[in-house]
Amino acid sequence: GAGVSQSPSNKVTEKGKDVELRCDPISGHTALYWYRQSLGQGLEFLIYFQGNSAPDKSGLPSDRFSAERTGGSVSTLTIQRTQQEDSAVYLCASSLGQFLSGNTIYFGEGSWLTVV
């Protein structure tokens, strides 16, 4: 498709289980972002990939969270030993390059994660 694609769109998991969330950015986009949005909260930055540079992981809330981006395209966000406070919408975004080059950042529809 033409937009940022995320899967699954909804995930219910038991506390303590691991989950993987996938993001397919727009073809050719070198920058990829992960954000988290909890109920009634703003957007919380998690991690940012730009080309072959080392990712900016400064927003990952704990070492249970990790993300990879294989081949400069698809990204997977992994949450290990999920906790109830991990319940949120996880949003992925991509852009052609860095913002200062005037590139628009496009968001996917998000993956709704519920930890029970």
Added chain:
Amino acid sequence: SQELEQSPQSLIVQEGKNLTINCTSSKTLYGLYWYKQKYGEGLIFLMMLQKGGEEKSHEKITAKLDEKKQQSSLHITASQPSHAGIYLCGAVNAGGTSYGKLTFGQGTILTVHP
């Protein structure tokens, strides 16, 4: 890193009324994004502003970036129920270890009554 404050936090208007949402930065904005989000959906890109004094319009929505590049406003003319949603401003860190990271304001919840 960039700190963005939006006002008001929520807004209820009657259909047909004009409204303005503001986004203020603690640092000079090297550019600003406006997005709209409906409950349960992703963010829809509205506009991007880069230059001081820049103004862009799309249908009934106009966004401006002030000359000092520390404040942006989003103005909706003759609001409609379809304009209802959460409006978010975002800005990119232009320096330091967080270069390229997009930070958002807390959002403005807009309700438009028919």
